[in-house]
Amino acid sequence: MPDSVTLSHVAREAGVSPSTVSRVINGTARVAPEKERAVYEAIRRLGYRPNLFAQGLARGKSMSVGVMTQDVASPYYSEVIKGIEQGLDGSPYYPIFASGHWRPDTEREAFKVLSGRKIDALIVMGGLLPDAELLEMAAHLPTVVIGRVVPGLERDCLYADQVQGAYEATRHLIELGHRRIAHIAGPLYQQDARERLEGYRRALTDANLNFDPRLVVEGDYHEPSGLMAVEALLSRGALFTAIFSSNDQMAYGARLALYRRGIQVPGEISLVGFDDVPISSYTTPPLTTVAQPTLEFGREAAKAILAKLEGRPYTLPLLANRLIIRESTALLRQGVR
Known part of the structure; x- marks a missing residue:
């Protein structure tokens, strides 16, 4: 087993001394290229795993x-x-x-x-x-x-660029004909949440649409706050045909709130998230979102x-x-x- 392989085993396999193997692994001195290649080949064949802690001590590092x-x-x-x-x-x-x-x-x-x-x-x-x-x-x-x-x-x-990402998400909804677009913002003490709100506002302005603060609800980037945001919008009688959520997790909560009210996505409300976390392509329906790298x-x-x-x-x-x-x-x- 690789865990039982020692530096001495590598030295015998490579036909060099244990001190040469140590110098190659720790980089503490120059070693002839042919010997260095032989050591690395022996390490590969034997599956040797150097003791990183000891190696770090030798270098004065924690690795x-x-x-x-x-x-x-x-x-x-x-x-x-x-x-x-x-x-x-x-x-x-x-x-x-x-x-x-x-x-x-x-x-x-x-x-x-x-x-x-x-x-x-x-x-x-x-x-x-x-x-x-x-x-x-x-x-x-x-x-x-x-x-x-x-x-x-x-x-x-x-x-x-968070502003540009939010701008593209909102513009996508506008190009689909939506004019009353709600925004579930992230916690506005965070820079990225403020920038996504700014991108949303810029897209509305560029499309000659008025910004309506009654269509903005602040969440906390977790699913329950997306659900509560939609409940708040509906309970206050807000009129909207689309939602741009500041992240995917809140979009999942928003989707659940709409489902419980019998509101179809996207038949009645279009929904966009942000981040493109892996599960977003497997939700019902699969979520339109802004993919972060x-x-x-x-x-x-x-x-x-x-x-x-x-x-x-x-x-x-x-x-x-x-x-x-x-x-x-x-x-x-x-x-x-």
Whole structure:
């Protein structure tokens, strides 16, 4: 079994000394190319797994990358996490996760936990920590930020245009003939929720449609708040033929509320979400949504961190959201609502 294979086994297989194998694995000294190839071939054949902890001690590193997320149970964050794991796969580094739960005090505690593990680098996903504190972190650790732009750290931030994504979602509904479009906003203390509301408003303005604050209900990015938002709209007698939800999870709640009222989607109400989490293509009906490059966020952040740790240049790519049209939106039917 690979777990029982030792460095000495690799040395015998490669026809070199154990110290040569150690130098190749730890990169502590130059080794002749033919010997290096023989060691790597022996590692591959035997399935040898180096002791990363001991390897890290030899290098003065923990061989770990701290990841500050907000909610590991969130479908959005779980996809980004998957991308980080994929990006680190094959490297000697492993991720350590801690959740901030969208509270600055909890985020600080999460960072303390990660720092206590002597992490070698840091990936920050969203959050509410002040920019100055993130800049301070980045001054001491290789850092990449996902989902927000930190002034002074722009080259190390991965971000897709939330305003444009929301604009495209709302414009799609307008092009289908909808004029009374409700918006279930995310929690407006978060930057991305405010930007999606802004994109919604801009699309209305560009189509010469009035913004009606009575058609906007603030949720919290979880399914129950989407359900309650629709109940609030219907109970106040709001007239609308479409809903743009600031994320997919709230769109699921909205769909349930409409179903319970006997309101057909998309026959009577068209529905658009945001994020394109994996389940959205399997809802009834499949959800039209704005796809965020979640896996790419994670992969590119991991690649950038590895480049920083290895002293290599790396430029983060510009990533874009895109509208995915499925079966939850349709042309406005005359006489509906």
